[in-house]
Amino acid sequence: MSYDILVIGGGIAGASFAGAMACQGAKVLVCERTPAFSDRVRGEALIPWGVEEAERLGVHQYLLENCGNVVQWWSTGEVRRDLFATTRAGHGFLDFYHPEMQQCLLNRAAQAGAKIWRPAEVVEVTPGEVPSAIIRCGDTAHRASARLIVAADGRGSRMRQISGFSCRRDEPCMEIAGVLHRNLAIAEDTAELVLNATRQELAIFLPLGEKRYRSYFARRRDRQIRLSGAGDAGIFLRCCIGSGAPAEWFEAAEAIGPLASFDGADHWVPHPHRNGIVLIGDAAAASDPTYGCGLALSLRDARVLRDQLVADNQWDRAADAYAEEHDGYYAAIHEVHSWWRRLFFETGPTAEEMRSRALPKITEDPDRIPDFIGLGPETPRDEATRRRFFGDD
DSSP: OEEEEEEEOOSHHHHHHHHHHHHTTOOEEEEOSOSSOOOOOOOOEEOHHHHHHHHHHTOHHHHHHHTOEEEOEEEETTEEEEHHHHSTTOOOEEEOOHHHHHHHHHHHHHHHTOEEESSOEEEEEEOSSSOEEEEEETTEEEEEEEEEEEEOOOTTOHHHHHTTOOOEEOOOOEEEEEEEEEOOSSOTTEEEEEEETTTTEEEEEEEEETTEEEEEEEEEGGGOOOOOSGGGHHHHHHHHHHHTOOGGGGTTOEEOSOOEEEEOOOEEOSSOEETTEEEOGGGTEEOOGGGOOHHHHHHHHHHHHHHHHHHOSOHHHHHHHHHHHHHHHHHHHHHHHHHHIIIIIOOSHHHHHHHHHHHHHHHHOGGGSOOHHHHGGGSOOSHHHHHHHTTOO
16 A cells, blocks of 8 residues: 555546656556546636646647547637637637546546546545555545655645645635536637626636537626526526626527536645645645636646656655745736736726726727736736736836
């Protein structure tokens, strides 16, 4: 029961990292708590800089062939952006049904040589130079040790708590509701964003292939009606149409998944490594889903940790290097998102004055908006860029 790496969680971060390290010859055990992945209303758009990370991890082609839907166009009302022509690597979105994506990546990890225990619950973790964990499979408990334990158990990470990490949180701002639709009247190669700054709300529609679309509606938390269950499906559609989405998009729409709401505020762990335990994905930093960077951040975590471990056989030092790099690129994304939050979703006379100055300039020149979809953490965020975005130039 001794491994190089024990991965807790078989989602996008855990499975992609496990597969990447198994490909490097590491002895990897993955513990996934659920017997099967289910639709829980999560992110399903890998934006262009995240597709680059998937390529660097070696999972892009696998996702494309097994569950991915390529989206060329990013539509924001009158502005229709050709992502193939305007991103640094010529990528669009890669969208997928979340449970299918998780299973694909877990299958790939197993094909690469990782051992998968499922359903398996990690009930105790002992940090240290040789960390270990107690894993319950049915009525049997096992103790496994590893050179490194990697916790990838999501936004509500239990491993983060029991391993002693401190977590910081933004004040809640947006409440997000989502549902899976079939037969929206939207092109299957186009992601649609409807942003209503006057009402501080937005709607996003992501084509997943096979006439399936993930639909989201987000509004300031202090104005949101929490939507949940089939009985609120009509309210959800009225909210989307009220934000500015054309009513004809929904004439033949059918809800084929659960409707659920969640709080979108960021929370993160500074330096997500201590005593042989490393956090990746949403366990390390959960980015506000309003901005769509969560899956891309998860893949960057997996890629950066892999690269550091491959480059330095002193894994404690390598994990520290990952944690330092993670702090930098997460902080960059967090700052740019805070600009968006301030301009589009703050309320009051000061916010209204700011929008009256900035939005006409953005309408005239959409390139004033920092391109975090295409560039991610490398998005320019100097003072000149900030002033241009807020219309202060």
